[in-house]
Amino acid sequence: MTARAKPLAHPGDGLGTTSVPTAPKDPAFASVAAPDIRRGFIIGFIGVVIFALSLPMTRLATGSTDAPQLSGVFVAFGRAVVAGALSIIYLAVTRAPRPARADRVPLAFIAGGVVIGFPLCMSVAMRYVESVHGSAILGFLPLATAVIGAWVNRQRPPAIFWGVAALGSALVMAFPFVKTGATLGGFNPADLLLFLSTFCAATGYVYGARLARTMTAEQVICWGCVVSLPVTLPIAIWSWPTTDASTAAWLGFLYVSVGSMWAGFFFWYRGLALGGTVRISQVQLVQPILGMIFSVPLLGETLDAVTITFGLAIVATVFLGRRLATRG
Known part of the structure; x- marks a missing residue:
C-alpha cells in the first residue's frame, strides 16, 4: 500500500484556548511564513469565490415555484455523485492510500455534513427563496463553524465571544421577518432548511479540518464524496428528472457538481493549510456579499436595502466573533 501522503501544514483551527493568552503568542502565527500567508489568502479567496456562486447556481438548477427545473433532491444527490466519480479518478491517479480506521468517524461527519446534509437542505430551500435571501442567512456559517469547533475540540473562547455569537444569531433569525414586514406569517419554512444546512456545513468543516491533519486537503473531500456514493448514487438515480429542464438549469447543476462540491474544497482547504485557519477563515466572511x-x-x-443591511451586519458580527475567538 502506498505510504500515507504528508499533508500541508495545518497551523491551528481558528479558535483560541485558555493556554494561549493572546493571538501574537500563538505558535501558529509565528510558524507561518509571510509568503505562505499571502498564498493562503489568494488560494482561499479563490475557493470562497467558487462557493459564493453555489446559491445562485443552485437557484438556476432548481428553478422557482413558478418555473421549476431540476428537483432539489436530484441536485443535491446528483452533484455528490458527479463529485464522487471525479474523486475516484483523482484518488486513483494520485495513488492515494485508503483512510485509516480512525478516519472513519470524521469521514462520516464530512459525508453527512458537506456531501449530503448541506446540499440537500440548500437545494430544496432554494426553490422557495431568492438567492440573495439565502446568502444572507448562510452568512452565519463561519460563526457556526467556530461554535461547533469550540465544542468538538473542547475549547473555551471568552464569554464576550458567545455574546457576539448570540447577537449574530438574533440578526440572522430577525432577517426574514423584517424583510417580509415583521409578521410571523411571512416566515418561509425554507428558512429552517437553510439554518439546518448551516449546521450541516459547519459540522463538516470542523471534522474536515481535523482530518486534514492526517491526510491532504484534496483527499479529505475526495474520500468524503466516495464513501457517500452508496447513499447518493441510488437516490440520484431514483430522483432522475422525468421532465425536460432548461440548458441553464443543467449548467447550474454542472457548476455545483464540479465547482461547489469538489474543486472549491481543493482551494479552500489548501488555503487554510497554507496560511492558517485563524487568518484564512476570515476570507469566507465576504461569501454572502459575493453571493x-x-x-x-x-x-x-x-x-434591497434590508438584505444589504442585514448581510453586512451579519458579516460584521462573524468577523468580530472570529477575532474574539483567537483570544482567551
Missing part, C-alpha cells in the same frame, strides 16, 4: 452580487446578473434579482 448576493452574483445573483443580480445571473438571476436578475435585486439587492
Whole structure:
C-alpha cells in the first residue's frame, strides 16, 4: 500500500484556548511564513469565490415555484455523485492510500455534513427563496463553524465571544421577518432548511479540518464524496428528472457538481493549510456579499436595502466573533 501522503501544514483551527493568552503568542502565527500567508489568502479567496456562486447556481438548477427545473433532491444527490466519480479518478491517479480506521468517524461527519446534509437542505430551500435571501442567512456559517469547533475540540473562547455569537444569531433569525414586514406569517419554512444546512456545513468543516491533519486537503473531500456514493448514487438515480429542464438549469447543476462540491474544497482547504485557519477563515466572511452580487446578473434579482443591511451586519458580527475567538 502506498505510504500515507504528508499533508500541508495545518497551523491551528481558528479558535483560541485558555493556554494561549493572546493571538501574537500563538505558535501558529509565528510558524507561518509571510509568503505562505499571502498564498493562503489568494488560494482561499479563490475557493470562497467558487462557493459564493453555489446559491445562485443552485437557484438556476432548481428553478422557482413558478418555473421549476431540476428537483432539489436530484441536485443535491446528483452533484455528490458527479463529485464522487471525479474523486475516484483523482484518488486513483494520485495513488492515494485508503483512510485509516480512525478516519472513519470524521469521514462520516464530512459525508453527512458537506456531501449530503448541506446540499440537500440548500437545494430544496432554494426553490422557495431568492438567492440573495439565502446568502444572507448562510452568512452565519463561519460563526457556526467556530461554535461547533469550540465544542468538538473542547475549547473555551471568552464569554464576550458567545455574546457576539448570540447577537449574530438574533440578526440572522430577525432577517426574514423584517424583510417580509415583521409578521410571523411571512416566515418561509425554507428558512429552517437553510439554518439546518448551516449546521450541516459547519459540522463538516470542523471534522474536515481535523482530518486534514492526517491526510491532504484534496483527499479529505475526495474520500468524503466516495464513501457517500452508496447513499447518493441510488437516490440520484431514483430522483432522475422525468421532465425536460432548461440548458441553464443543467449548467447550474454542472457548476455545483464540479465547482461547489469538489474543486472549491481543493482551494479552500489548501488555503487554510497554507496560511492558517485563524487568518484564512476570515476570507469566507465576504461569501454572502459575493453571493448576493452574483445573483443580480445571473438571476436578475435585486439587492434591497434590508438584505444589504442585514448581510453586512451579519458579516460584521462573524468577523468580530472570529477575532474574539483567537483570544482567551
